[in-house]
Amino acid sequence: DAGVIQSPRHEVTEMGQEVTLRCKPISGHNSLFWYRQTMMRGLELLIYFNNNVPIDDSGMPEDRFSAKMPNASFSTLKIQPSEPRDSAVYFCASSPNRGGNSPLHFGNGTRLTVT
Amino acid sequence: GQQLNQSPQSMFIQEGEDVSMNCTSSSIFNTWLWYKQEPGEGPVLLIALYKAGELTSNGRLTAQFGITRKDSFLNISASIPSDVGIYFCAGHYGGSQGNLIFGKGTKLSVKP
Numbered sequence: 001d002a003g004v005i006q007s008p009r010h011e012v013t014e015m016g017q018e019v020t021l022r023c024k025p026i027s028g029h030n031s032l033f034w035y036r037q038t039m040m041r042g043l044e045l046l047i048y049f050n051n052n053v054p055i056d057d058s059g060m061p062e063d064r065f066s067a068k069m070p071n072a073s074f075s076t077l078k079i080q081p082s083e084p085r086d087s088a089v090y091f092c093a094s095s096p097n098r099g100g101n102s103p104l105h106f107g108n109g110t111r112l113t114v115t
Numbered sequence: 116g117q118q119l120n121q122s123p124q125s126m127f128i129q130e131g132e133d134v135s136m137n138c139t140s141s142s143i144f145n146t147w148l149w150y151k152q153e154p155g156e157g158p159v160l161l162i163a164l165y166k167a168g169e170l171t172s173n174g175r176l177t178a179q180f181g182i183t184r185k186d187s188f189l190n191i192s193a194s195i196p197s198d199v200g201i202y203f204c205a206g207h208y209g210g211s212q213g214n215l216i217f218g219k220g221t222k223l224s225v226k227p
Contacts, residue, residue, distance in 0.1 A: 043217040056213040091157050101146035101207045106157030
């Protein structure tokens with residue numbers, strides 16, 4: 001079974017550039033989550049979708065961040081323009097149902113470095 | 116808002132030793148989850164707990180959902196080098212799926 005697939009694994013970009021992170025959830029999973037992980041703040045939820053619809057984006061730090069899920073098998077997280085403080089590991093996770101306690105299955109993350 | 120206090124932050128142990136880590140909160144949680152993260156990878160679910168007092172094992176791992184619903188612990192027996200990684204607790208406090216909070220992690224190092 002393929003797990004959650006994220007690309008790219010690593011992204012190095014200059015401040016001010018646009019960054020797009022991609023995620024393919026596990027087939028059949030109805031919920032998709034974007035998390036950010038830093039040493040200081042740990043794992044933070046940015047946004048999540050149910051059946052491709054954004055449900056809660058209160059964790060998105062600023063308007064520079066946006067996320068889309070055009071279909072059940074693909075989601076993007078975009079940062080425009082990027083800033084050095086956006087450097088972090090970004091994880092996508094999916095869950096098989098809408099239950100609040102349904103465990104998450106994480107991808108291997110995208111390590112973003114903004115110089 | 117809700118917060119989880121996970122301890123210890125790090126542990127250095129000898130192969131074969133038992134390990135214990137825990138998460139506590141001033142808030143009540145409905146679900147506790149324990150994840151392990153290895154370098155360059157995402158967190159992987161180890162154990163899920165859904166009822167106060169529940170004790171669940173997964174091989175050498177045992178986790179319990181505290182009776183007060185404000186804490187959980189994870190024990191690893193007879194540690195081996197491949198247990199190395201960062202262990203995270205996560206608590207869901209009900210309602211939407213976004214109501215899941217992660218602890219800051221316990222970094223485990225095992226000396227062969």
